[in-house]
Amino acid sequence: MELIDIGRYFAALLIVLALVGFAGLALRRFGMPGIVRPQAMRRLQVVESLVVGPRQRLLLLRRDGVEHLVMSGPEGIATIECGIEAPAQSPAIVQVREAHA
Numbered sequence: 001m002e003l004i005d006i007g008r009y010f011a012a013l014l015i016v017l018a019l020v021g022f023a024g025l026a027l028r029r030f031g032m033p034g035i036v037r038p039q040a041m042r043r044l045q046v047v048e049s050l051v052v053g054p055r056q057r058l059l060l061l062r063r064d065g066v067e068h069l070v071m072s073g074p075e076g077i078a079t080i081e082c083g084i085e086a087p088a089q090s091p092a093i094v095q096v097r098e099a100h101a
Contacts, residue, residue: 047061056072
């Protein structure tokens with residue numbers, strides 16, 4: 001195998017990896033209907049999760065600006081509290097979350 005053939009194989013590998021990377025970025029940015037949705041379009045969010053037992057977990061869910069406290073475990077899911085008003089976020093918290101996004 002000649003050096004030029006090795007160079008061609010390496011260049012082809014780099015092109016394929018770049019195409020896969022660009023496709024992944026495009027899916028993340030624009031989403032694919034039915035499979036991936038952009039973050040800005042999501043209505044449901046897990047705000048916080050707390051493990052209270054070996055198999056029980058408390059979840060604070062936010063939907064359309066309203067929070068719900070739910071307990072999940074092997075025996076099923078139970079709603080603890082509904083319709084909790086979401087607290088207003090301070091500008092510092094919003095800036096930190098935007099920096100991580």
